[in-house]
Amino acid sequence: MRFITRLALALSLVLTSVAAHAETIRIAIGTQDTTINCATGGLLIRELKLLEKYLPKDGKYKDAKYEIEWKNFTSGAPLTNEMVAGKLDFGAMADFPGSFNGVAHEAAGKRSIFISVLSGSIKGSGNGIVVPAASPVQSLAELKGKTISVPFASTSHGMLLRAVKAQGWDLDKDVRIIAQAPEIAGSALKSNRIDAHADFVPFAELFPNRGFARKIYDGSQANAPTYHGTLVDEAYAKKYPEIVVAYLRAAIEADRLIAAEPEKYSELIEKLTGIEAEVNYLFHGPLGLQTRDLTWKPEYRQATSTAIETLKLLKRTDKGLDVTTFINDKYLREAFKQSGRDYEAALKDYSPLSLDAKDAVSGKTITDFKHLAQLWVRGEPLVRHYASFKDALAELQKLEEAGTDIRAIYAQASDSGIKLLANQAWFVQSSNGQLDAFLLKDQAENFAKQHGGKALAFSALREQTVSALNEQSATLR
Template sequence: MLLRSTLAGLALAIAATQASAEAIRIAIGTQDTTINCAAGGLLIRELGLLDKYLPKDGKYKDAQYVIEWKNFTSGAPLTNEMVAGKLDFGAMADFPGSFNGVAHLDAGKQSLFISVLSGSIKGSGNGIVVPASSSVQSLSELKGKTISVPFASTAHGMLLRAVAAQGWDPEKDVRIIAQAPEIAGSALRSNRIEAHADFVPFAELFPNRGFARKIFDGSQAEAPTFHGALVDADYAKKYPEIVIAYLRAGIEADQLLAAEPEKYSELIEKVTGIEAEVNYLFHGPLGLQTRDLSWKPEYRQAVATSIDTLKLLKRTDRGLDTAKFIDDQYIRAAFKASGLDYDKKLGNYAPLPLQARDALTGKPITDFKRLAQIWVRGEDKVRHYASPEAALQALAVLEEEGKDIRAIYAQAADSGIKLLANQAWFVRDGKGQLKAFLLKQQAESYAQANGGEALDFVSVNQKLLASR
């Protein structure tokens, strides 16, 4: 009897030792080129942040972690591998994320949307572009035309809402075809497509590369959009501490981006090839989108809207209980463990703030509605100016000095979104002040109502040079 008891105890001890020495897989699917996922993938991986937060005590005392990373160009194949059990975590936008939830249910499984990573309650990030040589200046001119879009993406949802807002029938008044971003880029270059709708960062990347022009920003559709992180529900139940560790690594990645956006924009370019100036457009202060890890009501609604649109597209006939699918317990725990106030963040809608001095006068900038910025190649920091006219005056001097200009930014006077200034339209009022707009139509409407002249970037630059 004593021997049997001893053997049983020994067996239990061996089992406990094996459990504590368990090799725990942490398989994470990333979308590196979808740069708004950076704080949930690329930066965590490249900076080795996850190791800092993985639990190493209690049941994890002797755990051996096997961290696996796999990069994807879109959410659909990432979802396929999550459903197949090959991945534990994934980062993607609201539309593919919602489809991820549906696909798991179809397979008798469950995934959880555990955090937002970056987004816009206005809808910025998605956009529509045309070839650079196109005469089209606004969406209203695309009736009867062909518009390509990655199907069942967040950009597809934006396009359908934008078409509906025009009062058009999406099956009769426009021809919508499926086209991936990498194919669309080539088609735009060779004028083989009349317009293309896409998600982050392509509606800014293609214009920045000079072969496309943005004619519609997702904020005009007034539909919130975001990218976020998901996890397999069974995995989260088994290893909640690892889920929290992953999110804490994401919190640190977000903080690093906020502190040094130029530096980490450069890192993203090094890994993905997407120019740092485009990364800064999103991740820098007062950026096109706001990095935000909290589940604001607008982002919850974006998930519900995505599911409804997926039904409309006949990609699913299944509903999804967003109250169960969106699970904020892990991000709340991660905030607490990181010494942060989640509820305070939940109520904060402000973009990443900017504390800066005018590069010409040295005076603090207090009004950011007319902020303009210049990034000179070879300089670690973006230069800030209190007005577009000040930035353009400085630009003329920099060009005379032979400086290579990476990017010029301006804040839109109506929507407040950050623009690539060389793609923008401007109105010069009676006081000589410039106001920036995304579209020619917006600038002309403002000029008619308030006085002034609508000018493209080249024209306004020439006028300023002539007045020097």
């Protein structure tokens, strides 16, 4: 009798073990495809099937079946709602909505944790303020008494509040801030129904690139770090830590792939989201507007604390979060280790994606990136690089005269170093012909006063280039 009992118990344990191995595990991931900073944590992992490559297949996962579910959102708030409801396990979003994600989970008696950064800027680039293309406004200071719309409780809302405070304005008297989603703001800018709009990645660049807005403020002017990253339900992470590490290994590979071929993957992002490749390249390409960086730098930890305090100011919460436990880098550290990468070295590295390129005219290696110019010709797989902006303008003129379509021309801002859409920028031409680029008119004029030279809008610079080329052609004849 005892033998039969022991046999039954053993058989029961075997069946339980088999059932565990045969478990069907859901991996439900919320993404924001059009928020292109989330690409390496969502869109690229999904489209390139990178998660499947790293999911565990041994030990307790030997016979496990995975059900990978992807759901796309246009903002962080609805994504958070579904995470709190238990419909999603992972979610990618910015610092402000991510902090609200943590608050919302705690209010529901749960916990979420921030496990990685995906892309960000310790300076604050990515967030920005735009005005209608025909607006006479050239700077934030000129918006006093005006109406500015912004996606409420977004990372750009936090940037706007800090920018307004820096002007010394009274939020209740000196400016009118209204809530407006990017898709609504685009239409309002086209029809001049708002004076200005503040937004997050990529809209402060996307709207100007589409021709109906002009950027008059970059988040770097507020010097407030910002980032997008990934959160996971803490209970899920504790139950399936190996799956969390697998997801992060997929994100590390996605980051490596886009670094190696930024034009190729910028095209893929355009194909899937409608966000033009030239805007994607502006962020993800060499010396880009933001730095793709998975590590938890002190500046990003501080940005999270700032976001939580600003949420209190906005009365979106009366509770705080312990950032030391809300941000959890142990899974990321393990993913780096398994990927053969040094987390501590990456943590100390603040450099943007580097550029190793030769000048398209001389063929010489470019070493001065402060005056770098880049041209992306439609139909060409790679961006052209120029050590001299003057040479790039001359080449641009020749290409357009030949009927060639130009996707974009880029410049690096001489003061902040951020990448600019050159056709939206201001330039200072020195006596030796060198051109320095700036985002704003007053930045260019101040530089000209200090260093000599003349401040010119891109259109005036083009006219000057055409005249010079015509004179040169006449001389040759």
